[in-house]
Amino acid sequence: MAMVTTTRIPIRMNTGGPMLDDFLLRASLAGLGLALATGPLGSFVIWRRMAYFGDATSHAAILGVALALALHLPVAAGTLIVALAMATTVSTLAAKGWAMDTTLGVLAHAALAFGLVAISYVPGVRADLQSYLFGDILAVSKADLGFVWGGAALVLGLLAWRWQALLTATLNEDLAHASGLNPNRERLVLTLALALTVAVALKIVGALLIAAMLIIPAAAARGLARTPEAMAVLATVIGAAAALGGLQLSLWQDTPAGPSIVTAAALIFAVVAVLARRQRG
């Protein structure tokens, strides 16, 4: 695979028009929108040990891009469909008792490889591959912004609607069952939320690092929270700080934006881990 090249910052004149004409503002808003979805969902990814599951689903997004481009569909639609198919497959196999470590390892990497091979057949896309793998937050359009916030609102709405049931089923499926809940339905809600988040995040951090945006902010929040709700909120705040911080890093050092955001998240995680340890010790 080619080395990471720097993301080209689109040169636009700030003509003092409507605020959203500023690419940096749009990028910041996109990052904040993403954090809204990844904070609470990422907490579930950690609680349910779904990290690899997130990997498989987000890597499948590349295959979705390839299919969308080949079939002249909107990229977001292709991503959403393939991510949903992957998430459903994985969750069905899990319910059937497959060895998840191996299954997910195979599916995650196979999806990425298939996607990369498939995309090479689509003429004229090679140049854009970078942006699908690592995101292109600085080129987010107004329409993209609407998609990001719409998707994030949907994810948040789903999670808020099923919150109590999701927490109960995450603790213990029998307990949920005995309370008249259906753990399978709750799993489906999370699967759907994950596919939506992947579609939303592709443009911002790229397929390779979506799972990182789910896991790292939530992991950093864990050390500071006493309840599930506090962890979800803190994960959102940390995700937002990472998005804004990473964006600044990217502008300042001319580094690729997606990896810069994840770098910022990882730095926050490290600081929180040290502080939490010191506080305890």
Place this chain on the structure above:
Amino acid sequence: MSLLSAQGLTVRFNGEDVLSGVSLAVNPGEIVTILGPNGSGKSTLLRALLGIVPLSAGQVSRAPDLRLGYVPQKLSVDRSMPMTVRRFLSLPLRVNDAEATAALARVGLPDVEQRQMAALSGGQFQRVLLARALLVKPQLLILDEPTQGLDQPGEAAFYRLIEEVRRETGAAVLMVSHDLHVVMAASDRVICLNGHICCEGTPRVVSNAPEYRALFGLGTQGALALYQHQHDHSHDHDHGHGHDHTHPHSHEHGRSHA
């Protein structure tokens, strides 16, 4: 009318009968214990009664609008999930602070509301699970090996608590166990399970049933006799302390199915 009953309940996994033709009923206010060795299908029976495991044959019926409190066999609150005791009690139904405090006081755990679930001891954890189950004001409490991992005094204390709860709230209790004497002392009725119902009746009847002895072996006799010893004293005339442990003391007849 019974709160929960099963007729001819059969559960098959991969073509093999895990449970076959199990019929039972739990009546209001009674403590019923399902006793059986490992792999006898005890937990599967509870899960089938709760509707978690699909039945291959037979049926389960519940009293209409049955309020049911459930204490699962093990619930590991992963360290990755921060969860205070107070927050846990509000899952999935939110309860107010007064109800939460009262439930914790009932199980003998005042002042643990703000503790993390993962930081509780085994005995405290089981009590919190029980407190949560009590919050629905259950007519029937279902407990799956509630004392696993507790030491013997802890176990005895937990069963005493169950009896107290039954006395105060009138809730019926259906529980599963593989311990013998301690749980027997706390039960009105014992069902001995090994894929099917081997025998059932009062603890005394069951402990004398040959099916029970075949299942649990003779090694348990000492402990059982100890239990019978105490129990018999309250009913029969005093035998003195030079007890002959090999002789059963009672000759009641219970139902028994081979």
